[in-house]
Amino acid sequence: MKYCAFLRGVNVKGTNMKMADVCKVFQDAGTENVISVLASGNIIFSSDKKREELKSILEKSMSEYFNYEAFLFLKTEKETENIWKVNPFIDKDDFHSYAFVGNENVENILMKEFQEAAKAKGEEGKIVNNIFYWQVPKGNTLDSGFGKILGKKSLKDQFTSRNLNTFEKIIKKL
Incomplete structure (x- = not known):
């Protein structure tokens, strides 16, 4: 399934990260076809895992890699389009x-x-x-x-x- 992750607090108030690094974290966490949109923490990717499991894995991976408390919110492709x-x-x-x-x-x-x-x-x-x-x-x-x-x-x-x-x-x- 295709998702979009919306990261909270990216590239504001001293939490700076390159989107190429964020995409690598997502890939290393087991997602596929990872791309970023803008520098504000919008990551499109594919995964067969369930949303709750993905959220937990990705927040943990982001927190560990960037040494900050990561929060992200996942929407499917259809949900994102609907917004x-x-x-x-x-x-x-x-x-x-x-x-x-x-x-x-x-x-x-x-x-x-x-x-x-x-x-x-x-x-x-x-x-x-x-x-x-x-x-x-x-x-x-x-x-x-x-x-x-x-x-x-x-x-x-x-x-x-x-x-x-x-x-x-x-x-x-x-």
Whole structure:
């Protein structure tokens, strides 16, 4: 089966890694047809193993190789394509749109955080097919009330986010 792994915290806050090294770790862990998309930790690969087993093996391998606490979230090819296809937002020049990939039911935690946060004009959050989507004015991503949860240590093992443009690039490589 073809998967996409979305790694959390890659090439931010001092966790620097070359995608060629990440691909090698994935290959050494027993996956095949490994390629990376962008430098933000999006790895496409094939494996016959079950998702839960893969997640455990890959997080352990990444943690050991790079000497950091690795968190990654796996989606099948179909699930990855669906995240992009069901995006509820229309493109706006002055806004970024994000999808959050994470553990089961994390979308409800994210929606609660979003509802409680101060918002910029036009900022929106929506859940579609158990995926949380967020649209925020450009320049406000990390400064918005909700954007501040992106770095919350208590949620670091729960989710990661990607700009929807990243999903489009991943799908082209799938």
